[in-house]
Amino acid sequence: MTKPYVFIGFDTEDPINPEADDVLLRLAQTYSKAGIPACFFMVGEKARLLRSRGRKDVLSALRDHEIEYHGNYWFEYPEPALVYGNRDPWDQAVQKGRAIETPGLQDVAEITGQFPVATCQHQNNHSPATTHAMQQSGVKVWNGGLGAKLDGIGWVMNLFTVGRHSRTVSSQGSWGSFQFDPDQPNRRPPKMDPKAELANFQQRFDAQLETGTTHINILGHPTCWAMAEWWGWYDWSAAFRHASLDGAPGPYPQGRQWDRGVTRTRADIDAHFEWTAAAARWLARRKDINVTTFADALAEHADPPGAWLTDSQIRSVARQILKRLDHTRVGKTTLSAADALYVLAQHVRFMLAEHRRPEHTQIRRTIGPVEEVYTPSKEIRFKRQNLLVASRHLVEYANASGRLPHTLRLHGIDCGPGELLVALAQMVAAEKLPDFVTVQPTVGVPLCVSMDCFSKATAGSSHATPGYTPTQIHLQGRLQSWSYRPAVKK
Numbered sequence: 414m415t416k417p418y419v420f421i422g423f424d425t426e427d428p429i430n431p432e433a434d435d436v437l438l439r440l441a442q443t444y445s446k447a448g449i450p451a452c453f454f455m456v457g458e459k460a461r462l463l464r465s466r467g468r469k470d471v472l473s474a475l476r477d478h479e480i481e482y483h484g485n486y487w488f489e490y491p492e493p494a495l496v497y498g499n500r501d502p503w504d505q506a507v508q509k510g511r512a513i514e515t516p517g518l519q520d521v522a523e524i525t526g527q528f529p530v531a532t533c534q535h536q537n538n539h540s541p542a543t544t545h546a547m548q549q550s551g552v553k554v555w556n557g558g559l560g561a562k563l564d565g566i567g568w569v570m571n572l573f574t575v576g577r578h579s580r581t582v583s584s585q586g587s588w589g590s591f592q593f594d595p596d597q598p599n600r601r602p603p604k605m606d607p608k609a610e611l612a613n614f615q616q617r618f619d620a621q622l623e624t625g626t627t628h629i630n631i632l633g634h635p636t637c638w639a640m641a642e643w644w645g646w647y648d649w650s651a652a653f654r655h656a657s658l659d660g661a662p663g664p665y666p667q668g669r670q671w672d673r674g675v676t677r678t679r680a681d682i683d684a685h686f687e688w689t690a691a692a693a694r695w696l697a698r699r700k701d702i703n704v705t706t707f708a709d710a711l712a713e714h715a716d717p718p719g720a721w722l723t724d725s726q727i728r729s730v731a732r733q734i735l736k737r738l739d740h741t742r743v744g745k746t747t748l749s750a751a752d753a754l755y756v757l758a759q760h761v762r763f764m765l766a767e768h769r770r771p772e773h774t775q776i777r778r779t780i781g782p783v784e785e786v787y788t789p790s791k792e793i794r795f796k797r798q799n800l801l802v803a804s805r806h807l808v809e810y811a812n813a814s815g816r817l818p819h820t821l822r823l824h825g826i827d828c829g830p831g832e833l834l835v836a837l838a839q840m841v842a843a844e845k846l847p848d849f850v851t852v853q854p855t856v857g858v859p860l861c862v863s864m865d866c867f868s869k870a871t872a873g874s875s876h877a878t879p880g881y882t883p884t885q886i887h888l889q890g891r892l893q894s895w896s897y898r899p900a901v902k903k
């Protein structure tokens with residue numbers, strides 16, 4: 414039994430209150446002292462603020478830990494991902510994602526001296542197009558998800574996905590009940606009880622561990638160690654409609670003050686740090702967990718690039734697909750249904766080009782379709798020529814656009830990627846290339862679509878307009894079941 418991973422994550426995002434920078438420094442030092450790594454999900458805006466405030470001390474202390482990415486902005490989005498990703502056509506949305514997020518990613522890399530290994534969207538303000546843009550920009554790990562729980566650890570859209578949903582234990586303890594009262598302007602939250610907080614944390618952690626989980630995210634926001642209330646609380650929930658944005662939430666109305674928040678008392682802050690340090694030592698001592706970074710977890714699962722499959726491995730993929738239209742296992746790796754379609758098509762395309770069977774076919778990872786897939790109404794009889802031409806189309810399409818097509822027209826035969834996958838599997842599994850293969854309509858997605866992560870794919874955030882419905886994001890998230898494969902530990 415492998416030990417569950419424990420990631421100590423901090424969404425590092427308050428660019429308003431300087432007190433939040435001081436506790437960020439203290440948190441980094443606390444985990445350094447305990448000898449365990451923490452993972453700081455840095456907002457671009459926050460990293461730039463640390464630079465402008467001259468916080469070399471904070472940035473140096475963070476070098477002991479792993480830096481991740483938490484979006485370029487927190488409030489001041491040119492446009493939130495869940496808005497453009499729900500409205501724009503895929504390529505346009507991916508471009509927008511790159512235009513907004515790549516500069517932030519580069520800023521975080523330069524300011525902290527570490528290129529972010531992992532990303533996580535704030536709340537569920539995401540879209541599959543934005544996630545794809547992050548992957549194209551060099552991020553390898555996704556500590557977020559498509560808006561619902563992922564079973565275990567797996568690959569989704571070519572990102573090593575270590576989900577957050579229902580796998581978090583808060584490191585903030587009982588923080589969060591204080592409300593500012595103008596009639597009592599000097600009131601502060603009472604001092605935390607470090608003993609009770611630690612016991613409560615340990616109990617919550619053990620309860621999560623007992624579920625037999627692959628990993629636990631211990632999650633906190635550094636600002637909460639300094640501030641009594643959520644920063645920006647009085648300025649952040651008023652998305653308003655701007656005519657030019659077609660109903661999308663636009664910039665905030667003039668009049669936003671960025672009021673400084675209420676700070677916790679010194680004694681209260683110290684009490685929180687007291688049990689944070691005790692919890693860190695407790696975690697560091699445990700032999701039944703693996704407190705680690707996303708880079709190390711990735712290294713234990715990543716496949717060497719450019720792996721080849723033999724002819725018999727390709728046939729094994731084809732036979733597995735015929736039994737079960739889903740991800741497959743081959744050699745020491747797994748193939749998503751999308752990867753399988755690509756390698757089978759590449760294999761058959763080689764036959765068309767070279768007039769012989771290939772001895773090796775290289776794996777190419779690709780993502781699923783992004784538009785509603787075409788589903789034929791009755792069985793399809795493919796001629797061999799249809800499948801030869803389809804293979805070439807499929808390979809060229811995936812090479813050019815990095816994803817599967819949602820529909821194909823093959824000399825008068827229309828099909829979706831599901832029917833093509835089954836047809837190619839029949840063709841490749843046969844000893845001799847058949848003249849015809851007959852395929853029943855598929856449901857258009859692999860069986861793993863039943864996982865919550867895909868069937869309940871959604872988006873949502875305090876940045877969305879009232880009544881926001883993530884129709885396109887749900888569709889595209891559901892279709893990424895094509896890109897799913899379980900992670901295999903080396």
Ligand SMILES: [Zn+2]
Nearest residue numbers: 424426535536
């Ligand atoms: Zn966040």
